[in-house]
Amino acid sequence: MFSLVLHSHLPWLANHGRWPVGEEWLYQSWAGSYLPLTEMLSRLAGEGRTNLLSLGITPVLAAQLDDPHCLAGMHHWLGNWQLRAHEATDRDMSVREHRAASAALGNFETHWRHGGSAVLRGLVDSDAIELLGGPLAHPFQPLLDPRLREFSLAEGLSDAQMRWGTRPTGIWAPECAYAPGMEIGYAAAGVSHFMVDGPALRGDTSAGRTVRDSEVVAFGRDLKVSYRVWSPKSGYPGHSAYRDFHTYDHATGLKHARVTGRTVDSADKAPYDPDLASAAIDRHVADFVESVRSRLREESSRIGRPALVVAAFDTELFGHWWFEGPVWLERVLRALPEAGIDVGTLDDARTRGYVGAPVELQESSWGSGKDWRVWAGDAVADLVSLNSEVVALALDTIDKSRRNAAERPELRNRINDQILRETLMAVSSDWAFMVSKDSAAGYARQRAHVHAHALREIADAVDRGHETEAARLAAQWNRADGLFPALDARRLRGDRSYEGER
Structure with missing residues (x-):
């Protein structure tokens, strides 16, 4: 079984600056990632597809997606994007960006103007996704006073209940951070499963593992598969055909170039070609599907039973950082079942028995060194x-x-x-x-x-x-x-x- 997990998070940015760091970060991620991701998931849900992925939405991000100030700011940002497209002197870029801005503006005005909760609740109610919660304001829990840790988690889960009508039983703990004993607090809060990074399970991520003496299950990120997409040094987004994140048209702030090459200066980058990018997406979809299939066979053979592979990423990678990411995601979610690969959520994996022997989980995170x-x-x-x-x-x-x-x-x-x-x-x-x-x-x-x-x-x-x-x-x-x-x-x-x- 294969599970895709996305972690959606930004710190509270409203009323704390606009540029270069501040609300602009929120609006870029909203336009680049949250709008296309939810639109894609809604499209798949409309086809009757269910249990597509586990989607973490932190309470602090959810608050911004519902906040009147942020909603007004986002509407203004989308309108400004359309105006910037009109000002571009490169005709191809102007037409491409105008169409994208107009589509995003129409999506936002139709579905988002009264907040993100209704959009996400529709995905939850249709069983398209499993919603993962988390503590308020994204604290590094192992270093937090136990009383405040308990309060933050309980309030975060209640916040999800208020917004989406469901109290998550799974969480993406901030930074995948864990300290021994936290599983006791999770159990008390009604959490049945959470994410850790692969090395926390000593690389054996072929099944979830109950933690110490609890019934709470830790699922580990399979780095061999996840790093095909994104790693500290490589991954699909760096391909020469994809749109370059760092190169801007200085007059409009729009991105007009493709990666071209890792050592190519910005001034020498080739113009973006959507057809070239689409062909690269197809190749990377095929590569990813084959990587998942190979890993499932390898791990199933090793443990002598059907294995689980969990690939996990920041949601903002798809669209904000990697422009083609949302298209790649949709094609992958269609291609995996077509290739005979069973796709489900973390909760599916837990309830269907993809759980191994208890593990004495130690201090860990998904940061540098996998420690604190x-x-x-x-x-x-x-x-x-x-x-x-x-x-x-x-x-x-x-x-x-x-x-x-x-x-x-x-x-x-x-x-x-x-x-x-x-x-x-x-x-x-x-x-x-x-x-x-x-x-x-x-x-x-x-x-x-x-x-x-x-x-x-x-x-x-x-x-x-x-x-x-x-x-x-x-x-x-x-x-x-x-x-x-x-x-x-x-x-x-x-x-x-x-x-x-x-």
């Missing part, structure tokens, strides 16, 4: 320290507030809600990743410190007993960062002393 160095290494020691500080301050402030009000019924406290919201934003795994990879590191550090500052301001007012000022500050910061409106600090498990008093 990207999120806990020397390069981000300052962020690790900042995260510890803000989490301790947030929990201490909320615990004191709740103890002081212990004699009264606990009512909704918008101050505590915003404290948790800013804390979760501050400890997002994205900031450490961007610093470690030197990808907009300044923006990442600035974002972490902005949320830490917001938390400190609110907590300081609470500590001084200035409730009115604290409420004003919480409301002010909420205008910029008001995602997860259902977040409720009352659901944060109390500290031991508080629990004893209650």
Whole structure:
């Protein structure tokens, strides 16, 4: 059996800059990946195809796809794309980009103007996909205080229930990060399966594995197959016929060239040729199908029973980074069954018995070295320290507030809600990743410190007993960062002393 898993995620970008890093990142990914991907899946679902893939949507991305500010910004961005197409001096590029922009604008205005939840819920209700959830704001869970880790996961799964009418039982843990004991929290939250990278299972990804003494199943990414598409050094998107991601027409910002060659300067890139790209897609579809077939036979022979192959990728690879990716995906999803390969979701694999012996899973991630160095290494020691500080301050402030009000019924406290919201934003795994990879590191550090500052301001007012000022500050910061409106600090498990008093 073959399972395709896509992980869709961007940090919260609304109201935090536009260019070169900020909302532009969201709108490019939305236009390049989310629109064509959901359109393709809807088309396959309309043909009666089911259980096509497992699709992870992080709560923080889901919030942006439903956010009125982001929806208005996306509509404006699509209109601007169409105008830029009109301004292009290259006729072929102008016509091609105008058609693409017009189609995207029509898709958005027809299906997306009131938010992404309805689009995704249709795919869930038609059984086209298995929806994978995750914790709020994408924290690196192994380094997170257990109470906040528990709260973030439970709230994230509830957020999915609110948006899509279903509470996911599978998750893509942020960064595929795991620490021993996390399976206990997963089981308590109703999670039955989650993703890890292949090396976490010592390369044996031919079946899911129950973790330690739990019934929670870890599925591993098959690197041999996944790296055919995308690896740290190679993969299909680098083929000479595909559109080059890094080369722009400076007058319009549109991409007009093909890769041509890895050592070819941007000024010398050949013009993009859609027919040439389409032929390359067909070759890479055939190569991928044969790779899956070969791997299934190899692994089934090795273990003496039908094997599972899981290929997993960031959704944004398809369309945003690799322009031809969505077309390749659709052709692959059609070609695999035609080749006699059984395709299903991770939940299908679990319920159909593609589960092996328990594994004593160790600390791991899907980052460099497959350990925690990207999120806990020397390069981000300052962020690790900042995260510890803000989490301790947030929990201490909320615990004191709740103890002081212990004699009264606990009512909704918008101050505590915003404290948790800013804390979760501050400890997002994205900031450490961007610093470690030197990808907009300044923006990442600035974002972490902005949320830490917001938390400190609110907590300081609470500590001084200035409730009115604290409420004003919480409301002010909420205008910029008001995602997860259902977040409720009352659901944060109390500290031991508080629990004893209650």
